[in-house]
Amino acid sequence: MAAPFAICLFISGGSSMPSKSQQITEDSPRTTRMKNTTRALFALVLVVSSILACAPSAAAGEKKKRCHAGDKAALLALKAALGNPYLLASWTSDTSCCDDWYDVSCDGATGRVIGISLSQDDNVTGAIPAAIANLTHLTSLTFHHLPGITAPIPPAIAKLSGLSMLIISWTGVSGPVPSFLGSLTSLTFLDLSFNSLSGSIPASLAALPNLSGINLSRNRLSGPIPTGLFSQLLSPDQQQVYLWLSHNNLSGTIPTGFDAVRFEHVDVSRNALSGDASVLFGAGKALQYADLSRNALSFNLSALELPERQLVGVDMSHNAIYGGIPPQVANMAGLQQFNVSYNRLCGQVPLFAANIAARFDVFSFQHNKCLCGTPLPTPCK
Ligand SMILES: *[C@@H]1O[C@H](CO)[C@@H](O)[C@H](O)[C@H]1NC(C)=O
Ligand SMILES: *[C@@H]1O[C@H](CO)[C@@H](O)[C@H](O)[C@H]1NC(C)=O
Ligand SMILES: *[C@@H]1O[C@H](CO)[C@@H](O)[C@H](O)[C@H]1NC(C)=O
Ligand SMILES: *[C@@H]1O[C@H](CO)[C@@H](O)[C@H](O)[C@H]1NC(C)=O
Ligand SMILES: *[C@@H]1O[C@H](CO)[C@@H](O)[C@H](O)[C@H]1NC(C)=O
Ligand SMILES: *[C@@H]1O[C@H](CO)[C@@H](O)[C@H](O)[C@H]1NC(C)=O
Ligand SMILES: *[C@@H]1O[C@H](CO)[C@@H](O)[C@H](O)[C@H]1NC(C)=O
Secondary structure, eight states, X not given: OHHHHHHHHHHHSOSSSOOHHHHTTSOSHHHHHHHHHHHHHXXXXXXXXXXXOOXXXXXXXXXXHTSOHHHHHHHHHXXXXXXXXXXXXXXXXXXXXXXXXXXXXXXXXXXXEEEEEEESOSSOOEEOOGGGGGOTTOOXXXXXXXXXXXXXXXXXXXXXXXXXXXXXXXXXXXXXXXXGGGGOTTOOEEEOOSSEEEEOOOGGGGGOSSOOEEEOOSSEEEEOOOXXXXXXXXXXXXXXEEEEOOSSEEEEEOOGGGGGSOEEEEEOOSSEEEEOOGGGOOTTOOOOEEEOOSSEEOOBOTTOOOOTTTOOEEEOOSSOOEEOOOGGGGGOTTXXXXXXXXXXXXXXXXXXXXXXXXXXXXXXXXXOSEEESTTSSSOOO
């Protein structure tokens, strides 16, 4: 019954206001993707409408039930604060925020708004509106590729205590990574990459028990990686951890506590990190990919044990790493990338197994202190 009823709503929708069906005639990637769906839906409408008599008044009643009034008011306030962009033309007071509005998702059982995802539009402008605080049931919030969104991340975000996923990326937001994000205890994934954030990474993030993915790449962050980050993860054995901090100006060392974290992907490239990175490695680790390139890391590589089973790539280029290359790498069949160029390594490059040797050319090993042997031009004495 639910599907035909939705179709009733579809054909009884207003014709003068820009609605979901009208936005579909636009030519953005998102809407072209939806065109096929619309055609299929339209065919279905023809079939179903010949069978069903749609009752507009009943439909309107159902709509109201499906959109919480407080949530709707907050969304309309949000729209106004963002300059009433065309992207949000489907957000109108006489339609249902759960059924008819783009970029909004609701909990089917409660009818509360649980997700907002706004992306790819230059006309959405202003600060992230404080009105967002009234969307008390939000679990997922995305602002992606919205260059007109500026100013600091507002304290209103801290009111969204159910938030599990927060993505503010490729926007113009500036100011700090707010320490109040540490009060969002349900947070599992935080992506604030490709913004203009500055200051240091707040230590408060370390308190979050379920936060297992952090992306702060491509900002202007400085200071250390907080010790204790990921230390409160409830089930460290199970949780796979993702950390992207590349293209910032972070300094200090990689926290020794990272030894206990089950990293799958780590990218701390292009910062100013120093000291030892060997805590990220070790035989039993889940690590698949690590990019540590372009830092000031300095440690003895000789005794490093790489996780053999699933490691696919390691880039350690442009650091001050010394010692020699562990012979183990020569037989790691899954290893696609191993780059230790521009370091202070010495000794012989291990003789790679025949089936994998072609993956590692001179560019993976060049510019070291005294590395020698194939594929380098320098023979070992
Ligand atoms: C943005 O605004 C301009 C000028 O009002 C308009 O021409 C353009 O179509 C808008 N773009 C989108 C994606 O809505
Ligand atoms: C939240 O909603 C209340 C009542 O509807 C309103 O008074 C208040 O201004 C709203 N808060 C924000 C930040 O918009
Ligand atoms: C953390 O995740 C677990 C397992 O998914 C869940 O039971 C728990 O409620 C979450 N904790 C918070 C504070 O959201
Ligand atoms: C995180 O940021 C990196 C840039 O370092 C980007 O390539 C990657 O796609 C982002 N990952 C996610 C899951 O957002
Ligand atoms: C990076 O941080 C250091 C201090 O840790 C500072 O001296 C330097 O100017 C910063 N570089 C950039 C590009 O911000
Ligand atoms: C690196 O460690 C190895 C033992 O694992 C040791 O033999 C070697 O002297 C060390 N190299 C340097 C430069 O400290
Ligand atoms: C290794 O890193 C260096 C320096 O960043 C780069 O020039 C080279 O292309 C990389 N080599 C491979 C095989 O990826």
